Amino acid sequence: MLTKEQLIEQINILRKQKNAVIMAHYYQRAELQDIADFVGDSLALARQAAKTDADIIVLCGVHFMGETAKIICPNKKVLIPDPNAGCSLADSCQAKDLALFKEQHPDYMVVSYVNTSAAVKALTDVVVTSSNALKIINQLPPEQKILFAPDKNLGNYINSVTGRNMYLWDGACHVHSRFSIEALLQLKKEYPNAKVLAHPECKKIILDIADVVGSTEALLNYVKNSDENMFIVATESGILHKMQSFCPQKTFITVPPEATEIEVNGKLTPCSCNECEYMRLNTLEKLYECLRDEKYEIKVEHYLARQAIKPIERMLQMS
Numbered sequence: 001m002l003t004k005e006q007l008i009e010q011i012n013i014l015r016k017q018k019n020a021v022i023m024a025h026y027y028q029r030a031e032l033q034d035i036a037d038f039v040g041d042s043l044a045l046a047r048q049a050a051k052t053d054a055d056i057i058v059l060c061g062v063h064f065m066g067e068t069a070k071i072i073c074p075n076k077k078v079l080i081p082d083p084n085a086g087c088s089l090a091d092s093c094q095a096k097d098l099a100l101f102k103e104q105h106p107d108y109m110v111v112s113y114v115n116t117s118a119a120v121k122a123l124t125d126v127v128v129t130s131s132n133a134l135k136i137i138n139q140l141p142p143e144q145k146i147l148f149a150p151d152k153n154l155g156n157y158i159n160s161v162t163g164r165n166m167y168l169w170d171g172a173c174h175v176h177s178r179f180s181i182e183a184l185l186q187l188k189k190e191y192p193n194a195k196v197l198a199h200p201e202c203k204k205i206i207l208d209i210a211d212v213v214g215s216t217e218a219l220l221n222y223v224k225n226s227d228e229n230m231f232i233v234a235t236e237s238g239i240l241h242k243m244q245s246f247c248p249q250k251t252f253i254t255v256p257p258e259a260t261e262i263e264v265n266g267k268l269t270p271c272s273c274n275e276c277e278y279m280r281l282n283t284l285e286k287l288y289e290c291l292r293d294e295k296y297e298i299k300v301e302h303y304l305a306r307q308a309i310k311p312i313e314r315m316l317q318m319s
Helices: 004-017 030-035 042-051 063-072 095-104 133-137 152-162 181-190 216-225 239-246 284-293 302-318
Strands: 020-025 038-040 056-060 077-079 109-113 126-128 146-149 195-198 230-234 251-254 261-264 267-270
Touching (some): 020 030, 030 239, 038 042, 063 077, 126 302, 239 251
Parallel strands (some): 020 038, 020 056
């Protein structure tokens, strides 16, 4: 078993030898964020994938992020450290169900969150992320009927801000949906001067209390630029690593969840506060083995990739 220092040393050797770039989402373990060439939210990762000249992309995130990178970079090898790193939100929208909706509602435009499979993206008119969803929706004709899939919380937030009445798919992120309103209210009592930051995937009752609602990147930028010194954070706790590293003198308090157990891969698992259990499947050791053996390669069928790239390119153009 290699030590942490040995793993880092070997990963650094391998990525140079193989002309590989390591990308990590903000919700990854701290040691994966630290070793990554690039850390960002879903939009930033997509943009970075589009312009990299590396031969291999190792995506430290969940499966749909690897698929997105592969769709954007069909000629590059895209790897993911753990093939079981899925997404509850992506799982809530299956391609066969979306195809049926489109058949029954041909006058609806499909706007899909990036947290979806390649097959769902192939049925989508434009992809969005939490960073650009509001901007993209505001560019669409007000009379256009829209299905927003799969995150009903993000869709509801956009409806409330824009005054639209988009039809919302019944899906949600298991992490952002389980924050406890009672715990948040108690934290506000204990820390009355703290600013409440919330991701728009949270339930409306959480967003109504928040001082700032924004994507992971937007919340990070707010913290960096704010004169405030204390923040109550309602999003996946991986972002606190970057917040704390950029602002070591500031205090960050996480909102605990309601549930004590959730289902992961068909098994009940103790809740890890506000961590995504799927994101945490990736580890430094798995990253090393993945890069060493070039295993767990993401593959997307050519016909799917040809269709799925269209709404992604439209997203990049509109954002």
